[in-house]
């Protein structure tokens with residue numbers, strides 16, 4: 001680049017703060033919420049900043065009320081968001097189905113904690129991966145983004161608003177306690193982005209925002225393109241269901257996003273999403289003998305290796321391992337084609353996730369010809385790079401040598 | 404079709420799903436007349452929950468959100484906060500408003516947020532076929548209280564008055580003129596306006612609650628079991644129970660306090676005080 005370097009707004013933020021700032025940048029002007037760990041920083045920040053940005057904020061009496069309020073506000077013309085965790089996300093489910101069926105563009109943040117029930121208020125998990133997809137009753141498709149860094153908390157929140165408006169659908173930002181609470185230096189933008197609200201060609205019942213003289217009908221019962229109920233007519237209702245699902249499925253090419261790392265010559269791939277992509281990347285770097293490491297201090301690497309009784313020379317010993325990473329950014333709709341493409345030359349796929357091994361089933365379904373190894377971790381701790389490295393060594397048949 | 408219907412009804416959506424003789428039609432008409440009286444059709448949007456009564460606005464030529472069971476109020480609060488200058492009407496039933504939506508009712512009333520709520524009280528879950536509601540009278544035999552209702556019926560007007568709703572009225576479908584005036588007044592009132600309407604459900608509440616299937620006769624009973632009050636004369640705030648059958652029930656405008664601070668005004672005042680806006 002010649003000329004002056006672009007002005008970079010570098011700030012150190014917590015993931016939850018970055019999410020709130022991303023929303024404000026994306027033009028979110030209504031926030032309703034109810035406090036719950038580990039998402040509380042988002043409502044706290046919004047309670048001070050939203051009104052400064054000219055928007056409205058309300059602390060509701062519960063999470064279902066919060067989800068309902070943001071839907072109401074969106075029909076009033078304000079881009080809107082709520083944020084929650086665990087039990088609060090469960091309480092919102094009926095409203096998420098309502099937003100899907102009424103094609104209301106809203107953003108819901110779930111900073112995952114451990115469950116079920118009150119579970120583990122302060123520890124991380126990825127246990128809501130399927131609830132994010134199918135949490136409300138009935139058949140619908142939904143868009144779910146999974147950030148793995150503070151920068152992505154910011155960027156994916158903005159992207160969530162874009163996708164919500166483009167496809168007229170609720171979009172879930174499926175974060176977790178680790179990315180929600182960590183602090184990193186990120187680049188943020190000034191001002192507000194103009195996100196266009198499109199009436200996409202697949203939108204089934206394109207109702208106008210209120211007070212535009214359109215006499216819009218926002219109807220939770222299955223309805224025709226005018227918003228009139230058709231729930232009692234089987235054939236028309238069937239069409240509605242197919243259409244509302246197709247509008248996401250048929251446009252997966254413009255929704256799906258993955259990142260790959262060292263996949264060109266890889267014969268083993270780690271497929272990870274959210275915060276678990278971080279130790280996964282780290283493990284890949286170790287296996288490849290790549291010294292540079294943004295994600296873990298040298299001291300920590302050595303400590304981990306030391307604990308395992310392995311010498312510092314490990315990276316040169318195992319630096320030849322052909323391992324790569326596929327980081328899934330849009331967990332739903334499932335980026336099947338992108339994943340197939342990225343992994344077409346690998347034999348083995350390892351899927352580390354902080355739950356009982358849920359997403360790995362979907363990966364297995366998509367990659368039938370490969371060996372898919374789930375790497376479940378429950379209890380609240382994120383996988384360490386060493387654990388993932390161990391699994392890589394095991395897959396490569398090298399684990400005995402290390403012991 | 405008369406002029407009012409011509410202007411307000413979405414003909415494509417007819418017929419309504421109301422049974423013959425249902426009180427919902429009377430209330431729908433009162434709402435249309437009130438909006439027409441105020442001349443505020445362009446500035447009005449409706450939000451409703453789930454139940455027969457929540458279908459009332461769905462046939463109107465207005466912006467309408469027909470939401471989820473019990474949740475009309477939070478939807479309406481979001482809409483109001485996004486459009487503070489507009490008039491938001493909420494249609495809800497006794498089950499929708501006081502049972503599943505009870506928590507939202509408490510908080511919306513306590514905020515004194517500027518909404519006009521019409522709660523259609525037919526003392527029953529009409530839509531699901533005649534089960535007990537929070538306003539079903541004691542001893543009434545319903546589909547889910549086959550031996551007689553043992554739960555004390557709740558007084559929704561008393562409840563919201565206790566919490567600070569600033570306009571509160573109760574009418575019946577036998578008082579359409581007063582009801583219309585109250586809805587119009589409530590829409591012009593800045594604050595939480597709560598209007599309960601006793602409304603006949605001849606099909607599900609007729610025989611079991613009123614001992615009468617004939618809508619006209621139930622409306623006669625409304626007149627018989629209620630007494631008219633002037634504003635401020637009776638104060639149902641804190642009243643434990645309200646059932647026309649168990650004794651004379653007051654109707655009228657119980658509270659009309661234009662000076663009570665409204666939620667959005669409080670927000671603006673606080674932001675001004677802190678130099679934010």
Ligand SMILES: Cc1ncc(C[n+]2csc(CCOP(=O)(O)OP(=O)(O)O)c2C)c(N)n1
Nearest residue numbers: 453454455456472496497498499528529530
């Ligand atoms: C979450 C949920 N629970 C239950 C129902 C079933 N349901 C529909 S309407 C209704 C009761 C309606 O009673 P009310 O609000 O008094 O309205 P009415 O039909 O009497 O006018 C119930 C229980 C539902 N739609 N959603």
Ligand code: SF4
Nearest residue numbers: 421422425455529604
């Ligand atoms: S069931 Fe009752 S409330 Fe419902 S439409 Fe029929 S008469 Fe009206």
Ligand SMILES: [Mg+2]
Nearest residue numbers: 496497525527
């Ligand atoms: Mg009822």
